[in-house]
Amino acid sequence: MSVEFDQITFAPAYRKVADAIGERILNRSLREGERLPAETELARQFGVHRSTVREALRELQSRGLLTRRPGSRLMSVSRPPQERVAAGVSDALLLHDVTVHEVWQALTILEPPIAAAAAGVRHLGDLEALDAATAAFHGGMADAEVAVHCTSEVFRCIARATHNTVLGLAQEPLLRLLEPSLRVIIDKVPQARTRIGAAHARLGASIRAQDAPEATRWMQRHIADFSRGYQLAGIDMGLRLSL
Amino acid sequence: MSVEFDQITFAPAYRKVADAIGERILNRSLREGERLPAETELARQFGVHRSTVREALRELQSRGLLTRRPGSRLMSVSRPPQERVAAGVSDALLLHDVTVHEVWQALTILEPPIAAAAAGVRHLGDLEALDAATAAFHGGMADAEVAVHCTSEVFRCIARATHNTVLGLAQEPLLRLLEPSLRVIIDKVPQARTRIGAAHARLGASIRAQDAPEATRWMQRHIADFSRGYQLAGIDMGLRLSL
DNA sequence: GTTGCCGGATTGTCCGACAATGATAGGTTC
């Protein structure tokens, strides 16, 4: 009965330019490190004004697809750095009002298997990095800031030891969201530091021994301890996170 | 002895403007849905040229922090839509040369506990959505495209049933990366559709029955099946993904 | 109630300009 039309789609020029360049980066016809022509030249090629090109470049830059390498004014193609991507995810989660509990639950799910995987695949350098982080935790235990940083660093080292980029990138936003509340716990709960330190030691040992079940168990306890920490620090896990 | 100086940081005006606005969105002093002043007005407030403001807006827009609501020319504050964030993550993973195996391993880790959590918390609407996706899979099984879409949709429904945003957002990029290879499997492996369909049915049943262990088991098999599928379809899991 | 029209606001795009700053090449000194 009724005639149906497709929604018409109009994209401004700056989006088209961004899409065109982005497309070629994604499909690898522009390779990492390759330098883009100057803005004026791009404007000429696309047949638009330089201002339009610049708007497109800002978008690609913020996606991490383009970056300016030090010592070069020209933009060059880059793979989005993990930190940037993770920051995007944690910002999004923050604005979506995720609760402490949601982050904690995700850690509960993610971390023990990561520890197990790390115990499976091991590589000497990875163990060293883990030891370094553990040692730094002990050394800087007095300073809450250092303690917090080292705690998440231990997580990072373990994830890195799995040599699975996906796991590392999945974990990173959680660590970012965890840190502020972890700081509160470490500040308010006296026994937190020693318990965390002990967990680190056991985790390191079991990963070194390639004892996956043991690594899993200790990681479970480690994460479970956070939940206790939240209680003791008087943090309501149902509350949404804030930066 | 030596005098130490901080690295001097220079940020172009468009970055400063973007940071200023972004900051206020992140710390919620600008609330979701709130409309920004017009570009001319922003330029006046920041004391820069409109082109500069526009470059900043492009960045915020691409981060999903600003969007234009239909029927309004003014930019309004938005929380980054999941799809956009997920797209950013999967693009990044793609460019970082993640392998099929890495994605698969992450699914192995993530999905069974998600299914278990879904079996714990259940909400009538969630079950309906899951049933709908399962039914759509059966209905459209002939069409590979539909089958692929419904398979990931089932994952999405299960994650949604956990009511944990973090889990949903962690999973989404994996689904995006999974889909192309899943399409190949469904095309090349005759028994794939029935096995996937069976898994969906069992998953739905055990979640409805709130049987977390059973849901875990079926999800494990479901994901393990993918690995078999890759073999049968002749896909080398060590190869990096491509779009 | 729908349609048509007008004024104003806003964006998308363009033109052109210019200072600051690195890169580079070319000449100079040892």
Place this chain on the structure above:
DNA sequence: GAACCTATCATTGTCGGACAATCCGGCAAC
């Protein structure tokens, strides 16, 4: 020949201004 200095040039960041298209709101006409 190597190292150093300098003039030149290319490129970005930023600006001023301009203009068409378009969309919103309101109001009149049908």
